[in-house]
Amino acid sequence: MFLSFPRRVRPGAVVAAALLLSAGCAADPGGPAEERTEAVVDAAAHQATAVEPALTVTDPRGTEVSLDAPPESVVCLVALCDDILLELGLRPAATSNPQILAHEGFLGEEADEVPVVPGGFGNEDVEAITRLEPDLVIGLAGSHEGLAPALGTSTTVWLTDSRSWQDSVDYLRAAAALTGRGEQQAAAEQRFYDALADAQATAAEEGLAELKPLVLYGSDGSFQVDSRGSIVGGLLDQVFDYDWADRGTGGHQAGGSDYSMEEILAGDPDLIFLESFTFSPDDAPLSEQFADDPVWNRIEAVREDRVYEVDLAPWATGRGTRSLGIVLGDAVDLARR
Template sequence: MKTKLLSLSALVLLSSALALTVKHERGTVELAAPAKRVVALEYSFVDTLLALGVTPVGGALGTQGGDRGAPPYLRALTAKIPATGSRAQPSLESIAALRPQLIVADAFVQGEIYPQLAKLAPTAAFQSRRGSLDDLNAQTLAIGQLVGREAAAKQLLADQQGLIRKARAFAKKNAPPFVAAVVTPKSFTVHSNQSFVGSFLEALGRKNALSPKGDQTQYELSLEGLVALNPQTLVLFTAPDETPITQEWKKNPLWQKLSAVQRGRVYVFDRDNWTRGRGPMALKLMVAQAIESRLLPDTAPSAAFRDQ
């Protein structure tokens, strides 16, 4: 009997040692042990989990609600991960069927259904869609803790900082501020210095011309609004299968008067990889392309990143 009591006591202590409590946007999430079955409802969370060596049992990889599915750089890696609806329309039934031990949700996109998600499994909500680079880095560490890969998460962040330091060496000091925008067929949405890509490019050594507008880290501008800013550098994120609204704007004399256009400093990147991934793997690609494009030294863009 004494041996059994000692064993039980040891198990209780072990259980306490393995228990996890991690803060997130909606409070704290508590796990008795690191999660092995994780459903990720944002691409950045899928990216982070894969970078940590954890394959999600499900992810918001569908195209319901007008979503575009996994970004190109993630498609091959996510081909066998079951889709639990899309980011815009997660399927609670599909999520429940996967018996997750943890759900990682976007505090902005899935905020309204958070209570329903939390009934299915412990749910951590983070600001991914509306988060900055610092927010995303904090999430990498938090997710690493929740899946028992904290050391790996710290190494990812250390490697990332090393890449950013190397990239900053290419940046021209006192280069003019840039305006960065996601451009679709119907909208021109600027990304401030508190958005992910806006803060990322600042981390690489270029100055973002825009701060948040109220509590909006991203907001729409008209051509006239852009002309009023008259940036000397434009960074555009477009999709290869869409005709961006800027193609129509080019017919307007106001577009030709923009300093960035006259200087030949309009850089174009794939918005699916740059603004929808937002994880450690996406960041490696973005660092490489920021250097390859010649954005950092403020020289004319290379052919692959030139506005056509």
């Protein structure tokens, strides 16, 4: 079972800060979560429409955000923000998430051009942010409440809390309204739904839809499962048979759930995606950490070498439509092997 520290955080303050910076833990949904995924959507039928510009929006969690003018300078303290801005054809004035920007599906080598906000995740340097004179700072509910009062005197703070892939689409739409980028939003939204439609079609045509994948994340041999109530699990459930129930035990991660290795063995996944949080070159990925576990080695997917280490940036931290499109592509490509 997963230990009693938050998702992707191992004991030790220094390591915990590094982990939070990488993962950007989301707010606790509060107790056992209902299944957040709806019936499988017909993504091929989706026609994205551009949102109208608005200086006041209400986000998927019911938070109202009001500005005096469309923001020209936005600081991102959560990777969802970086994802959204790039989808809208913008760049952050500064970021706490250089890893996501450095991904080849984002800015790649140009990520170095975006200043990095000093300070650990959830404890970013307020003075450094203030000096940038941003019009809007986008952070994460459950992590940045402590910064909001100090920053709120000079700028507007928007604390996001995406708990499903549908939420991520709605956050894109809300940000597009604020920035007046409806045309770019509609294009990005359509690209995401097209990627989902392609994944669904490929899975149906090639017999992949009946596969039962598992997303497992952790560090130091401790782990949890992304249930179908999580963002990634719910998305994969639109393509595959992602039959891992949400137990509401994910701590800071909506849809994260405790499963024992014995329960994973009994669940019999066809393939396993691993999100390994490592903090130094000497740290081993989860596939190596589990190598001597006798129960792990009895899982058929392990015996058939259908265990894949995936890129943390889009899979674990991105949460936005660009990241989720990458996840879909990765998942289908790996399932076809």
